[in-house]
Amino acid sequence: MxxxxxxxxxxxxxxxxxxxxxxxxxxxxxxxxxxxxxxxxxxxxxxxxxxxxxxxxxxxxxxxxxxEEQLFRDYLKMLAIEDTELETIIPKMPEERIAYLVKRFLLSDGYIKLEELADELYISKSTLQNDLGHVKKMLSVYDIRLESRPNYGLCVNADELKRRFCMAEYIFIREEPVNELFKPHFSSLSQEELDSILVIVMEQIEENGVLVSDIAINNLVIHLAIAYKRIKEGYNVTLHSADIDEILEQKEYKVAQKIVKKVQEKFAVHFPLEEVAYIAMHLLGTKIAAHPAAGEKAVQQVIQKQITDLVMKALGRIESKLNLGIQEDQELIIALSLHLKPAVNRYRYGMNIRNPMLQDIKVNYPVAFEAGIIAGITINEAIGAVIDENEIGYLALHLAAAIERRKSEVVPKKCLIVCASGLGTAQLIYYKLKSQFGESLEVVGTTEYYKLGQCGLEGIDFIISSIPIQEELAVPVIVVNAILGESDIRKIEKYILKEQKNISVYFKRDRVFLGQELGTKEQTLEFLHEKLMEQGLVDEGCLQAVFDREKVAPTSFGNFVAIPHPITPHSETTFLTVCTLKKPIIWKDKPVQFVCLLNVMKESQEDLQVMYDLLGRIIHDSAIVERLIKAKTYEDFMKVIAL
The missing domain is CATH 1.10.10.10 (Winged helix-like DNA-binding domain superfamily/Winged helix DNA-binding domain)
Incomplete structure (x- = not known):
């Protein structure tokens, strides 16, 4: 065992x-x-x-x-069943079903029929198809494909190493019970009652084929629980809404009626018309995100102007501090308004909910999470309630989607591939670049070295060459191996992300402190603040601003790394300060031995995503973090950073 x-x-x-x-x-x-x-x-x-x-x-x-690959895979299958009781728990939530399906395919030796999976999960074929879309996206991160064969079903196509990496992520993680996802701090609502509401919602969504996001389900269950609690205690739950005729015409309203009917039968309470319309709004949320014309007018009629004004105020503040270019994103404005309407009720009644995706959001979308914190502070000021990091994580998801949309609008960089001889090498590089960078890089052509002089370089951002080029050219040259390795990809990424600064600009000698003997988070932050005060880089209030940021959500990311920063800027320049520790300290609930304090200049118009991408490549690699912690001198440290 x-x-x-x-x-x-x-x-x-x-x-x-x-x-x-x-x-x-x-x-x-x-x-x-x-x-x-x-x-x-x-x-x-x-x-x-x-x-x-x-x-x-x-x-x-x-x-x-x-x-023996097959024997080993059989062992993994046995471990998965032991660890998650795969064969006895039928997942109800979309995210649980997706995790189940990922494991099911990874551990399968051959094809699995869709009918078999639908029967296993007690869901319709259309719901399964929707889940499989998410499964394919998750597997594609590891270069794993699901192959379809008529009359046979689906099976995993991947080399064993990639399959194993994916298994490492999904086989050994014990799933939390469904009811843990929906456990607000109610005193008068038992877990059985809360579970009953979840079951009713899931049954009606499945039966009526309504496509609803995981977050919308979270919000809907919590809203129903709040409404039920207040009705039970004799409060009037009528919402301040405009004309709701538009909502009444939607298919989702009929589903909302069925949900309410079941809840009323179960708990002997009566929901007013406005509440039913509001539940329909939750069901419309995902549909509107995909097809804004389908019900946007209806939602705008029901969302109070105060909510939209609050969203615009939060986005304005995010823009002034982080310069993300998402303030006018209409899809984001609707999504946040839909999310905030029930969320504001939760905040007022102290019913913050657990976010099972929180750690992934913090690690993978750090800029969006910072934007979520700014939004949370704005909401706090408006309604006088503290927004915890679980709720901030949900806000960050909406903001991250908008940041990704903004990125997709950026004009792709253009490059020319140069090789010594033969088309084969150039084609090899070409296909690797397309698979790695997709729409963010346009390869305008390939040429042999001796023909380079005949090529016009107008509009070219850089050249990628498999051989050194001695002569001076009007554009930068990136020399790579014919078979692109990880270091080659990183070189190219720097140009695509406009990271053409020397990396030492971020890590100055007098701001790198190695092998310090400090025992707590507080001592470490005080030490760094003192050093920066001596150098005249921050003001007196910077330390308190860093502690204020930590109160909102800890900045320890796992992998022994923390990236603290002040909640408001306290410096005239943007810079990093590094401190490595001889022994790990506990930072909230995680061990930390590599601390990188980030200071951003006041009124900064810089693209913070670039800075976070640079840090991200370091902190997500445990081998690099370990070598940075072991570095004894600044030179040793910079050698690891430059890899």
């Missing part, structure tokens, strides 16, 4: 392309290297019986080896 520590080690080994040191595994598990050696020995003896082993490489660390 695997212990939780062994599962962590196993998961890390499965997800790593290169050996992992015992020291890193010890830091991760907060135990000694000797304990890790013992765990690895036991784990290795278990794996040998199931077609795998752990290779201990001198001076490098541990690496997972596979002897």
């Amino acid at each position: 695997l212990t939780s520590r062994m599962k962590t080690i196993f998961r890390e080994l499965m997800a790593a392309e290169t050996p992992i040191t015992g020291k890193y595994l010890a830091m991760l598990n907060q135990v000694s290297s000797r304990t890790i050696r013992e765990d690895v020995k036991v784990l290795d003896s278990l794996l040998i019986e199931h077609g795998a082993y752990i290779d201990s490489i001198m001076g490098q660390g541990y690496k997972l080896g596979i002897m």
Whole structure:
């Protein structure tokens, strides 16, 4: 039987392309290297019986080896069933079904028929098709495809290494019970009552084939619970709404009526007409995001002007601080207004809900999360209620979608490929670039080196060449290998993201403090503030502003990294300050040993996404973080950063 520590080690080994040191595994598990050696020995003896082993490489660390792929996959299947009771729990929520399907396909040896999956999950074929769209997107991140074959069904197409990386993410994570996703702090509402509301909502959504996002379901269940609680306690729940005729004509209104009818029968309460219309609004939310014409007028009639004004005020403040260019995004304005209408009620009654995606949102969309915090502060000022980080995470999802839409509008960079000879090399680079960068990079052509002089370079942003070019050209030249590796991709990314500054601009010698002996988060932040005050880079109030930001949501991202920053700017320039620690400290609930304090200049018009992308490439790679923590000198530190 695997212990939780062994599962962590196993998961890390499965997800790593290169050996992992015992020291890193010890830091991760907060135990000694000797304990890790013992765990690895036991784990290795278990794996040998199931077609795998752990290779201990001198001076490098541990690496997972596979002897018999099928035997090993059968073992993973057994672990998944033990760990998540895959065969006995029928997932109800869309996100749970998607996670279930991902595991189901990863662990399957062959084709699975759609009818079989629909029966397993007790859902319609159309609902399954919708879920499969999300599954395909999730698998595509790992270059895994779902292949369809008539009369056979679907099966996974992937090389085993990529399949294994994906398994590492999805096989060993224990799913939380459904009811944990919907557990606001009610004193007068039992868990059984809350579960009953969820079941009613899910049944009606499935039966009537309504497409509803996970967030909309969250909001709808919580809203119904709040409405029920207030009706039960004798409060008038009538909403201030305009003419709702437009809502009454929608198909979703009929579904809302069915939901309310079931809730009324179950709990012996009466919902007024306005409440039924409002529930229909939740059901319309996803539809409107996809097809704004379908019911936009209806929603605008029901959403109070105060809500739209609040959204516009929040977006105005986000724009002034982060310069994201999303203030006029109509889809975002509608989405946030729809989200905020019930959310404001929750905030007022102290019913913040848990966000199961919070950690992923913080790590993958840090700029959107900061924008969410600004929005949360604006809402707090308007209604006098504290918005916790779970709610901020939901706001950040809407903001992240708008940021991605904005990115897709950016004109792609143009490049020319140069190779020594032969079309084969150029084509190899061309197809790799298209798969890696898609619409953000346009390859205008390929040429051999000796013909470069005949090519006009007007409109070209840079040249990608498989050989060094000595002569001076009007545009930058990026020299890469014929078979593009990770370092080549990073070089090209810098140009696409306009990161043409020397990386040392971000990491100045006098702002990098290595191997410090500090025992707490507070001591570390005080130490950095003192150093920056000595250099005249921040004002006296900067430290309190950093602590104020931490109160809203901790900036520890996992992987031993924290990126604190003041809630409002307190410097005249934008810069990073790094502090590595001899021993990890606990930052809220995560161990941290690499602290990067980010200061942004007052009234900044810079693109913060570039800075976060630079940090993201560092902090998401455990091997890089480990080497940065071990660096003894500034030169050693910069060598790791420059890789």
